[in-house]
Amino acid sequence: VRGFIGLFFFLWLLFLQVTFHFRTTLCDDDRTVIDDSKVVGTPMEIVIGNMFKLDIWETLLSSMRTGEVAEFWCDIIVSPSEYNRESWALSDEERLKAVPVLHGQGNKLYKQGRYQEATQKYKEAIICIKNVQTKEKAWDVPWLKLEKMANTLTLNYCQCLLRMEEYYEVIEHTSDIINQHPGAVKAFYLRGKAHMEVWNEAEARQDFSRVLDLNPGMKKAVKKELAVLSMRMEEKNQEDRDKYKGMF
Structure with a gap:
């Protein structure tokens, strides 16, 4: 109807x-x-x-x-x-109660490889938080708690985008978080992975270096990503040499 x-x-x-x-x-x-x-x-x-x-x-x-x-x-x-x-039709109390439910649903969908559906759950949870957050004074304790919740969901959202090969959108969202919260380790890590996928070698190395500065415990994970980056850049450089060697 x-x-x-x-x-x-x-x-x-x-x-x-x-x-x-x-x-x-x-x-x-x-x-x-x-x-x-x-x-x-x-x-x-x-x-x-x-x-x-x-x-x-x-x-x-x-x-x-x-x-x-x-x-x-x-x-x-x-x-x-x-x-x-x-x-958006819920009360603020209902919105806040819905956030962990939507978060859990998004995580479950992510583990099942249903990334598009997971993004919808994360986005709906973020909308709930942002609608409540607009009624709080910026940078007060309640606002900051909501901001932390929203950032966690946004980073989960970005993990889905990486799987969906939406690399530039990952760079955009993680950069927004980093600009407001320069100690966000996961944001640097995800942005580094996105930069790596679009051949931004210098930016990727800089982000991974920042991850180690903030959390030395991630040394093993970063070392693995840097090894993949080096291998991929060498492959790309060789492809470029083969492509242009007969042009000059």
Whole structure:
């Protein structure tokens, strides 16, 4: 059954945070209500431009003005018996309770080699944390605890991306973490592996060196990665020599 979404957008905050109420109904004669944020008692909140954004809401809200009530028809199939509230429709308490569950589900999927599905679990957990985090004062103790949780999930997400060969995205996300938390050993290690895959030899060696500075106990793991890096760079250099030897 095709449905439409009615949105009431009532507040635009700094940092492009949007808070609004919504109602989702079927397009039957009775306009059967599937979900209503006012009944739940919790408005929806998103941060525009967040890397774990909900694109459909950003698209709809960008066409609205503050205080406007609008109705949108969504070309999707919704089964009332299968409908579940998404993480953004939960209360803050429910979101925080959902995080370890989603984290565990993501880890299980990762071990099963179902990396795409695992990324979705990690992303949903991160969204839960970020929605709660926006209500805390930056760098206060509660905010920092949430940040640590989000970083752990982001690094798990990056492990999946490595398996999926999304190396530049790994470099982007790990660099964001390193810029804020320069002691994040795992972020340097994953970024080093990503640099290695895209032939950034100097950057990879620099990251692995930083891993050893921060955690000498990872010497064996780093030594193994450096050996692979040296072998791969030698193979690449030989390929380049063979490719260009007849050109000059």
